[in-house]
Amino acid sequence: MERVERIIIDEEKCIGCRLCVKSCPVDVLRFDETKKKAVGAYPQECEWCLICEEHCPKDCLRVQPKIPTPVFEFIR
Amino acid sequence: MKSLEALGNVLTTDVLVVGGGMAGIPAAIAARESGAEVLIVDKAYTGLAGQSPRGGNGIVALKKGADLDKYCEYISTQVGRYLNDQKALRNYAEHVYPTIEKLDEWGVELTKHEDGSFGYFDLPVGPWWMMGINLYCADNMRKTAEKKGVRLQNHVNITDLLKENGRVVGAVGFDIISGDFCIFRAKTVILACGANNFRATRMFTNSGEGNSLAFNAGAQVRNAEFVFLEVAAAKTGETLHGAQMFVFNQDGENVWDKYVDWPAQDVCAEMILGMAREYREGRGPLYIDLSKLSEAMKVVAGDIHNPIVGGLRRQFPDKISWVTRLEEREKEVFGGLGDKPEAKFALHGNAGFVRVDQNFRTTVPGLYSVGLDTGNGSAIFGSAPQPAGRRGGPFMYCPTTGRIGGMSAAEESKGMDVVDATADQVEALREHAYASLGHSGKIGPREMFDRIQAAALPLEFFIIRSGKNLNKAIGALEDMRQEIRSDLTAKDYHELKLCHEAETMALCTEIVLKAALTHTESRDFHYREDYPKQDNKSWLKWVIAEKSGDGIGIATEDVPIGEYPYRPAEA
Numbered sequence: 136m137e138r139v140e141r142i143i144i145d146e147e148k149c150i151g152c153r154l155c156v157k158s159c160p161v162d163v164l165r166f167d168e169t170k171k172k173a174v175g176a177y178p179q180e181c182e183w184c185l186i187c188e189e190h191c192p193k194d195c196l197r198v199q200p201k202i203p204t205p206v207f208e209f210i211r
Numbered sequence: 212m213k214s215l216e217a218l219g220n221v222l223t224t225d226v227l228v229v230g231g232g233m234a235g236i237p238a239a240i241a242a243r244e245s246g247a248e249v250l251i252v253d254k255a256y257t258g259l260a261g262q263s264p265r266g267g268n269g270i271v272a273l274k275k276g277a278d279l280d281k282y283c284e285y286i287s288t289q290v291g292r293y294l295n296d297q298k299a300l301r302n303y304a305e306h307v308y309p310t311i312e313k314l315d316e317w318g319v320e321l322t323k324h325e326d327g328s329f330g331y332f333d334l335p336v337g338p339w340w341m342m343g344i345n346l347y348c349a350d351n352m353r354k355t356a357e358k359k360g361v362r363l364q365n366h367v368n369i370t371d372l373l374k375e376n377g378r379v380v381g382a383v384g385f386d387i388i389s390g391d392f393c394i395f396r397a398k399t400v401i402l403a404c405g406a407n408n409f410r411a412t413r414m415f416t417n418s419g420e421g422n423s424l425a426f427n428a429g430a431q432v433r434n435a436e437f438v439f440l441e442v443a444a445a446k447t448g449e450t451l452h453g454a455q456m457f458v459f460n461q462d463g464e465n466v467w468d469k470y471v472d473w474p475a476q477d478v479c480a481e482m483i484l485g486m487a488r489e490y491r492e493g494r495g496p497l498y499i500d501l502s503k504l505s506e507a508m509k510v511v512a513g514d515i516h517n518p519i520v521g522g523l524r525r526q527f528p529d530k531i532s533w534v535t536r537l538e539e540r541e542k543e544v545f546g547g548l549g550d551k552p553e554a555k556f557a558l559h560g561n562a563g564f565v566r567v568d569q570n571f572r573t574t575v576p577g578l579y580s581v582g583l584d585t586g587n588g589s590a591i592f593g594s595a596p597q598p599a600g601r602r603g604g605p606f607m608y609c610p611t612t613g614r615i616g617g618m619s620a621a622e623e624s625k626g627m628d629v630v631d632a633t634a635d636q637v638e639a640l641r642e643h644a645y646a647s648l649g650h651s652g653k654i655g656p657r658e659m660f661d662r663i664q665a666a667a668l669p670l671e672f673f674i675i676r677s678g679k680n681l682n683k684a685i686g687a688l689e690d691m692r693q694e695i696r697s698d699l700t701a702k703d704y705h706e707l708k709l710c711h712e713a714e715t716m717a718l719c720t721e722i723v724l725k726a727a728l729t730h731t732e733s734r735d736f737h738y739r740e741d742y743p744k745q746d747n748k749s750w751l752k753w754v755i756a757e758k759s760g761d762g763i764g765i766a767t768e769d770v771p772i773g774e775y776p777y778r779p780a781e782a
Contacts, residue, residue, distance in 0.1 A: 157256040
């Protein structure tokens with residue numbers, strides 16, 4: 136059940152502080168040790184809680200939700 | 212014989228806490244304050260892991276000197292419907308206020324009056340109050356824990372517990388970034404993983420390892436059939452806390468008033484069943500009229516931008532900033548929910564059924580469990596599924612139970628030696644940890660989640676159950692069991708983590724449905740259309756499950772109602 140379209144990280148602005156990586160409970164964001172930048176490695180698991188955006192000191196991260204979000208519901 | 216060091220990275224501690232969230236961190240600090248060496252292991256990052264940093268609500272609280280008799284009576288008769296362990300409930304209630312004082316001491320921001328005393332909001336439901344709590348409360352405590360010398364091991368996924376002579380002596384898992392195998396040696400282990408949410412509702416991300424780790428180590432689980440559903444916005448699938456009293460049908464009738472008798476719980480099965488009936492009988496779509504929110508209910512569900520209620524600020528800057536961001540994104544992407552969002556109901560999950568006693572010991576020596584992993588299994592809240600003690604309840608339940616369990620585990624660890632598991636056992640569990648990496652690529656974990664959900668999670672298995680539909684879902688899950696073992700495939704360590712989550716989800720779902728099949732009456736969210744009445748004569752019983760060979764053994768056990776102060780007329 137994928138809930139986001141994409142995760143956009145502005146590499147120019149990213150300072151590699153890893154705060155977004157540490158704020159993700161579901162291992163969506165990883166740190167690229169070569170580039171020293173955050174990457175949206177597993178957007179399939181993203182729940183767009185946006186806590187990563189809240190932690191980014193450079194405002195260089197944006198999560199684009201997929202709407203409508205699939206609802207697991209059953210009504211007869 | 213091989214040394215453990217030859218098999219993986221070995222870390223040794225007195226108390227190992229699995230899960231660094233709202234229950235695990237208080238457990239760790241309490242154990243540390245009792246003199247133990249403590250290590251927290253989390254598959255994400257302690258403090259920001261779990262659900263509390265995405266918690267929009269406040270904290271259900273008791274005041275100093277609150278009437279605990281009244282509280283326990285209400286919980287036993289209205290909330291838990293006599294399936295409570297009333298002794299554990301009393302012990303819990305007595306620990307609530309001291310835990311609020313501890314949270315304050317450990318750096319959590321709670322609402323306060325200008326003179327520094329705790330600030331409480333009156334609530335129109337239940338003999339309790341609400342307080343505001345800051346969004347990053349768990350991370351505040353993480354800092355305190357580190358200052359006190361608690362060690363942290365982040366991004367390690369625990370996959371099994373180690374046992375020796377019937378006693379839990381540690382755990383094993385793998386680093387989700389490097390892939391390294393990790394072996395933890397401990398005198399006692401506390402599970403604080405935060406229950407299972409079946410990946411059904413957005414942001415309720417906990418995957419329920421506490422249940423599967425305990426079960427696979429031979430521990431009993433209890434009250435698994437009670438799984439929580441909640442009013443949700445049709446557009447987003449998000450549950451709307453506090454909105455259930457303002458749901459209307461197309462005739463303009465208030466659905467809550469139509470189906471729910473007071474004194475009711477603020478999240479109750481009658482409401483969800485009533486909504487299902489309204490839809491069935493053609494009075495949908497239902498909608499929520501947010502303009503009808505009373506002043507008192509604004510404490511629960513009010514406008515975040517008007518956070519001052521009764522002179523007290525309920526929301527803190529971190530939460531206001533976050534909620535504002537979410538609202539802006541919603542508006543940008545789909546125009547926001549609007550004033551009258553369409554209402555449906557969704558599976559919320561929070562299934563945590565590890566059986567514990569009032570000191571949060573499981574039925575396996577050396578193993579404790581706290582927080583949402585025990586929300587059902589402690590029986591403190593009886594038949595009431597999570598959130599234990601109702602909305603805002605987990606913010607109180609998790610640290611309170613964490614503290615009790617942390618102190619008990621530290622006490623037990625005193626004077627004990629660390630015992631090594633055999634290398635043979637560790638090697639076998641290492642094979643289990645990495646098994647999905649070696650499979651031949653038949654089915655990935657995301658596909659497996661979809662299949663488990665499709666086979667067993669349509670709401671008919673959770674809201675209107677029958678022997679027939681439960682057997683169908685159980686059959687499908689049993690068929691999947693072998694497939695999970697032999698065909699579930701991971702491409703990397705992130706997917707390996709997902710494979711373990713899929714295995715856990717399948718096991719938890721099967722336990723829930725088998726418990727539901729055994730329980731032949733209706734009570735709270737466990738509604739059987741083939742046994743529609745609550746039956747206090749035959750069913751003051753707990754449904755217990757435990758590992759039996761390769762499968763799930765189910766039994767029932769009488770609630771010792773004769774020993775308890777609150778009994779139904781029939782008992």
